[in-house]
Amino acid sequence: MRHLLSVADLDRDAAVLVLDTAAEMAKTQGREIKKLPTLRGRTVVNLFFEDSTRTRISFEAAAKRLSADVINFSAKGSSVSKGESLKDTALTLQAMGADAVVVRHQASGAPHRLANAGWLDAAVLNAGDGTHQHPTQALLDAFTIRRHLRGPDVGDPDGVGADLSGLHVAIVGDVLHSRVARSNVGLLTTLGARVTLVAPPTLVPIGADRWPCEISYHLDEVLDSGPDAVMMLRVQRERMGGPGLAGAATSAGFFPSPLEYTRQYGLDARRLARLPEHAIVMHPGPMNRGLEISADAADSPRAVIVEQVANGVAVRMAVLYLLLAGDREKGTEA
Amino acid sequence: MTAAPTPGSREVLGPQEISRALIRIAHEVLERNAGAENLAVLGIPTRGLPLARRLAAVIADVEGVDAQALVGELDVTMYRDDLRRHPTRTIGATTLPAGGVDDRVVVLVDDVLFSGRTIRAAMDALADLGRPSAVQLAVLVDRGHRELPIRADYVGKNLPTSRTEKVAVRLVEVDGVDSVRIENEEGDR
Numbered sequence: 001m002r003h004l005l006s007v008a009d010l011d012r013d014a015a016v017l018v019l020d021t022a023a024e025m026a027k028t029q030g031r032e033i034k035k036l037p038t039l040r041g042r043t044v045v046n047l048f049f050e051d052s053t054r055t056r057i058s059f060e061a062a063a064k065r066l067s068a069d070v071i072n073f074s075a076k077g078s079s080v081s082k083g084e085s086l087k088d089t090a091l092t093l094q095a096m097g098a099d100a101v102v103v104r105h106q107a108s109g110a111p112h113r114l115a116n117a118g119w120l121d122a123a124v125l126n127a128g129d130g131t132h133q134h135p136t137q138a139l140l141d142a143f144t145i146r147r148h149l150r151g152p153d154v155g156d157p158d159g160v161g162a163d164l165s166g167l168h169v170a171i172v173g174d175v176l177h178s179r180v181a182r183s184n185v186g187l188l189t190t191l192g193a194r195v196t197l198v199a200p201p202t203l204v205p206i207g208a209d210r211w212p213c214e215i216s217y218h219l220d221e222v223l224d225s226g227p228d229a230v231m232m233l234r235v236q237r238e239r240m241g242g243p244g245l246a247g248a249a250t251s252a253g254f255f256p257s258p259l260e261y262t263r264q265y266g267l268d269a270r271r272l273a274r275l276p277e278h279a280i281v282m283h284p285g286p287m288n289r290g291l292e293i294s295a296d297a298a299d300s301p302r303a304v305i306v307e308q309v310a311n312g313v314a315v316r317m318a319v320l321y322l323l324l325a326g327d328r329e330k331g332t333e334a
Numbered sequence: 335m336t337a338a339p340t341p342g343s344r345e346v347l348g349p350q351e352i353s354r355a356l357i358r359i360a361h362e363v364l365e366r367n368a369g370a371e372n373l374a375v376l377g378i379p380t381r382g383l384p385l386a387r388r389l390a391a392v393i394a395d396v397e398g399v400d401a402q403a404l405v406g407e408l409d410v411t412m413y414r415d416d417l418r419r420h421p422t423r424t425i426g427a428t429t430l431p432a433g434g435v436d437d438r439v440v441v442l443v444d445d446v447l448f449s450g451r452t453i454r455a456a457m458d459a460l461a462d463l464g465r466p467s468a469v470q471l472a473v474l475v476d477r478g479h480r481e482l483p484i485r486a487d488y489v490g491k492n493l494p495t496s497r498t499e500k501v502a503v504r505l506v507e508v509d510g511v512d513s514v515r516i517e518n519e520e521g522d523r
Contacts, residue, residue, distance in 0.1 A: 024425040033462045038412040326422030
C-alpha cells in the first residue's frame with residue numbers, strides 16, 4: 001500500500017490487517033505512556049482545504065503518538081487564499097521533505113491528483129475529498145462495528161482477525177452529499193456486511209442503484225428488519241446551496257422542511273426502542289442534534305459516537321504505520 | 335507442518351537438549367532471584383513466546399506457583415531500529431501478566447541472541463510499560479556477532495557461527511517440531 005485514496009484500494013485481507021493493526025495501536029493508547037517511537041524523524045503534513053475539527057485533530061494526534069513531526073496547513077491564512085495552485089502547494093511540500101500528506105479537499109479527486117501527478121514522493125492519505133471518499137472514517141466505523149458486534153463471537157475484545165460477515169448495517173440520511181456513506185458502502189461490503197441505505201429519494205445519488213447495497217426510502221421498515229448497526233449521516237446543509245445555515249429555506253428543495261425530515265428520517269427515542277437489543281447507533285459527527293438525531297438517541301448507552309472518535313486515532317495510527325514505517329519500495333510483509 | 339530439514343544443514347539441539355536447557359535456565363533464574371516471587375517472564379514473539387511459556391511452566395512446577403501469573407508477551411516491532419530497511423512488519427500483541435511489570439524482575443526470553451538489536455528494542459518497549467526492578471535476558475541460543483553492548487544472563491547453548499550461516503530455531507508450538515539447526519546460506523543456493 002503506497003497511498004490510501006479510496007476504500008477500493010483495500011481488499012478484504014488488507015482491510016482486516018488495518019483493523020488488526022489498529023487494535024494493537026488502541027491497546028497502546030490505554031497506557032500511561034501513549035507515545036511510541038515508531039515514526040521518529042518522519043514528517044506528516046496535514047493539508048486541509050476544507051474545515052475540519054475531528055479529522056485534523058485525530059490525524060495530528062495519531063502522527064504525534066507515533067513520534068512523527070506534524071505540520072498543519074490550512075487553506076485559510078495560507079498562500080492558497082492568495083491563489084496558489086494545488087501543484088505549487090504540492091511542490092512546496094515536496095521541497096520541505098514531507099513523508100506523508102494528509103489531504104482534505106472540497107474537490108472530489110484532488111488526493112488522487114496529488115498522489116499520481118508526480119509532484120510528490122510522499123504517501124498521500126485521503127482525509128475526505130468532496131462527495132467522493134473518506135477512507136479512514138469508513139475504517140474507524142468498521143473497527144467500531146467489529147469491536148462491538150464481532151468481538152464476543154471470536155473471543156477477542158477487538159475482534160482481531162474477524163471480518164463483518166453476517167452483519168447488517170443501515171446508513172441513514174443525506175447519502176447524496178456523503179463521502180462517509182460512499183466509503184462505508186465500499187468497505188463494509190468488502191468486509192462481508194450487508195448495507196442498506198435509507199434516504200429520501202432526493203438525497204439518493206444517481207447511479208446508487210449500481211452500488212453493492214440495498215436502498216430504502218422508509219426508515220421504520222428498515223429498523224423493523226433488525227439491523228445490527230445504524231449509522232446516521234449529517235444533513236450537509238452547507239452543500240445544499242441556499243442562503244445559509246439558518247432557517248427552513250436552506251434545504252433548497254431536497255426536503256420540504258427540517259421538521260418533516262426529522263419525522264421521516266430522524267432517529268429519536270421511539271425509533272431507538274424498535275432496534276434489536278444489541279444494535280449500536282453511530283454518527284460520523286458533527287451532529288445536527290434535533291435534525292437527523294435526537295439528543296435521547298445521541299446520548300443513549302447504545303450510541304458509540306464518542307468511541308468512534310477515540311477509535312479514529314487508533315485507526316489513523318495504523319494507517320500511518322502501514323504506509324510509512326517500512327521500506328516503501330518493498331511493500332508489506334506477507 | 336513439520337518443515338523438511340534443509341540440505342547442507344546440521345542439527346545442533348534436539349527436543350531433549352532444548353528441554354534440558356530450559357530446565358537448567360529455570361533453576362538458574364530461581365537461584366539468582368531467590369524464588370519466583372516478583373518474577374515476570376516475557377517472551378518476544380514469535381518464538382520467544384512459546385519458550386517463555388515453557389520456562390514459566392518449569393518455574394511454576396518447581397515453586398508451586400501459577401504459571402499464567404508469571405508469563406506475558408512483549409512485541410517490539412514498533413521499537414525496532416530497522417523498520418525502514420524492511421517491508422512493513424505486522425504488529426504483534428503485547429500482554430503483560432496481571433499486576434504489570436512495575437517493581438518486578440522481568441526475564442526477557444528470545445530464541446536467538448545475535449546482533450542484540452531486538453533486545454535493545456525490547457528494553458525500550460519495556461520502559462514504556464513500567465519500571466521493573468531489574469531486567470534479565472534468557473536465550474535458547476547465543477550465536478555471537480553482537481552489534482550492541484548487550485549480553486544474556488541465561489544461555490541455553492553458546493553457538494559459534496559465521497555471519498553467513500543461519501540459525502534456524504523450530505518449536506513444536508509454531509513449527510510442529512523442536513530443533514535448532516545451523517543452515518549454510520551458500521549451501522542452499
